[in-house]
Amino acid sequence: MKDLKDLTAIKLKAYTPVKSIRTSWNVPISDFARLTHNPIRAIVEGLKIVPNPDKQLIALSIGDPTTFGNLKPAPEVVEAVRRVIEDGSSNGYGPSNGFLEAREAVAEYVAHQGAVTPNDVILCSGCSCSLDLCISALAGAGQNILVPKPGFSIYRTLAEGFGVECRYYDLMPEQNWEVDLSQLETLIDGNTAALIITNPSNPCGSVFSKSHLKAIINIAEKHFLPIIADEIYEHFVFPGYEFHSVSSLSEKVPVLSCGGLTKRFLVPGWRMGWIIIHDRDNHFRDVRKGLANLSARILGANTMVQGALPDILRNTPTAFYDDLVSTLYRHAEIAYKSIKQIRGLRPIMPGGAMYMMIGIEIERYPEYETDLDFVQALIAEQSVFCLPGQCFEYPNYMRIVLTVPEEMITEACKRLTEFCEKHYKMDDRIILQQQNGLLARMNQY
Numbered sequence: 001m002k003d004l005k006d007l008t009a010i011k012l013k014a015y016t017p018v019k020s021i022r023t024s025w026n027v028p029i030s031d032f033a034r035l036t037h038n039p040i041r042a043i044v045e046g047l048k049i050v051p052n053p054d055k056q057l058i059a060l061s062i063g064d065p066t067t068f069g070n071l072k073p074a075p076e077v078v079e080a081v082r083r084v085i086e087d088g089s090s091n092g093y094g095p096s097n098g099f100l101e102a103r104e105a106v107a108e109y110v111a112h113q114g115a116v117t118p119n120d121v122i123l124c125s126g127c128s129c130s131l132d133l134c135i136s137a138l139a140g141a142g143q144n145i146l147v148p149k150p151g152f153s154i155y156r157t158l159a160e161g162f163g164v165e166c167r168y169y170d171l172m173p174e175q176n177w178e179v180d181l182s183q184l185e186t187l188i189d190g191n192t193a194a195l196i197i198t199n200p201s202n203p204c205g206s207v208f209s210k211s212h213l214k215a216i217i218n219i220a221e222k223h224f225l226p227i228i229a230d231e232i233y234e235h236f237v238f239p240g241y242e243f244h245s246v247s248s249l250s251e252k253v254p255v256l257s258c259g260g261l262t263k264r265f266l267v268p269g270w271r272m273g274w275i276i277i278h279d280r281d282n283h284f285r286d287v288r289k290g291l292a293n294l295s296a297r298i299l300g301a302n303t304m305v306q307g308a309l310p311d312i313l314r315n316t317p318t319a320f321y322d323d324l325v326s327t328l329y330r331h332a333e334i335a336y337k338s339i340k341q342i343r344g345l346r347p348i349m350p351g352g353a354m355y356m357m358i359g360i361e362i363e364r365y366p367e368y369e370t371d372l373d374f375v376q377a378l379i380a381e382q383s384v385f386c387l388p389g390q391c392f393e394y395p396n397y398m399r400i401v402l403t404v405p406e407e408m409i410t411e412a413c414k415r416l417t418e419f420c421e422k423h424y425k426m427d428d429r430i431i432l433q434q435q436n437g438l439l440a441r442m443n444q445y
């Protein structure tokens with residue numbers, strides 16, 4: 001199939017000046033709108049998604065934990081919002097950075113990140129909005145930001161409209177997706193405005209160790225680069241792993257940590273995110289003002305959820321968080337154990353978050369040229385939809401989500417096995433070696 005790279009690659013054209021007074025109805029879109037695009041959508045829309053009519057579709061592609069109804073928010077959380085709606089206390093506008101009581105509750109909730117006061121908190125419309133404000137506060141046209149590869153495509157969607165280039169630093173699959181630090185350093189130049197770290201990672205499900213995070217922070221420190229830490233999956237770690245916030249390890253580098261209710265509280269549609277400003281040495285004096293300016297653009301986040309936020313953050317029982325993580329871990333183990341047995345696939349066991357990346361040894365499936373062809377055929381034959389790695393700038397991989405019900409994971413693995421067994425082609429050299437081995441053994445008798 002046609003390589004979709006051309007389709008998704010966007011040339012960052014310079015902003016065009018207005019030429020002359022209009023003499024006809026010719027209404028162009030802004031450069032900002034033209035340059036803003038979602039690479040996942042472009043790729044998925046280009047795929048032929050025609051499931052096998054005899055098999056029910058299993059979508060392992062959707063990064064929304066509420067899709068199948070198996071994961072529900074805590075009753076305490078629902079109750080908190082119900083109360084706010086009924087007492088009508090949060091129907092009006094709030095301050096653009098959020099209600100003080102809500103920011104106080106967030107400051108308390110993120111105390112593990114370091115000393116945080118309500119003034120260091122800005123409430124946003126989801127974590128994407130937090131990232132939007134951070135990127136636009138730090139970077140402008142002609143500048144660049146460093147983003148992980150494979151990585152979440154929202155950074156690109158948010159940056160390119162501003163004329164900000166995304167430069168990709170490599171994560172190394174064979175080393176639990178740690179950052180290739182020397183390659184990272186080669187990307188930095190005078191126009192580099194910020195380093196984005198996603199930990200735990202979407203799509204990798206990786207969790208950085210303390211020492212690795214420190215090594216990354218050291219590079220940022222050496223080049224005076226502020227860090228935007230996308231920590232929407234903080235605390236999503238499986239046994240044997242520990243979550244460390246970037247800010248808790250940084251001594252000199254100022255950090256904007258982005259988080260929110262979306263994933264941990266299982267309410268993506270409620271659009272409640274936040275920015276935590278970590279800046280012990282006051283390097284972000286101007287940036288703080290910039291963030292305040294930008295928050296005026298959104299007139300503040302959803303006040304209904306803000307009103308409920310203190311109760312949401314204080315009343316959700318620990319058992320709720322623990323249950324969610326253990327469910328994800330169980331699903332990860334089931335999927336990993338099963339997919340590991342499949343010839344030609346290389347799953348990488350995640351340490352956290354809600355995803356698993358699976359390497360496709362594409363040369364072992366000669367009918368398919370790319371991960372796009374592979375996932376398309378998998379849908380057509382087995383009605384299993386995995387997101388192709390190209391959605392994360394990472395060909396020959398695919399990502400599955402671990403939030404779907406257990407029986408769906410099991411069934412999907414069964415179908416994946418059947419599909420791969422059918423299409424796997426052994427290397428001729430291996431076949432030859434096996435034949436030779438067999439001959440040698442036969443000759444012994």
Ligand SMILES: *Cc1c(COP(=O)(O)O)cnc(C)c1O
Pocket residue numbers: 063125126127128129152154198201202230232260262263268271272273
């Ligand atoms: C889901 C997700 C977000 C966005 O979350 P919203 O609160 O829905 O905007 C941000 N970063 C990563 C890595 C995500 O996976």
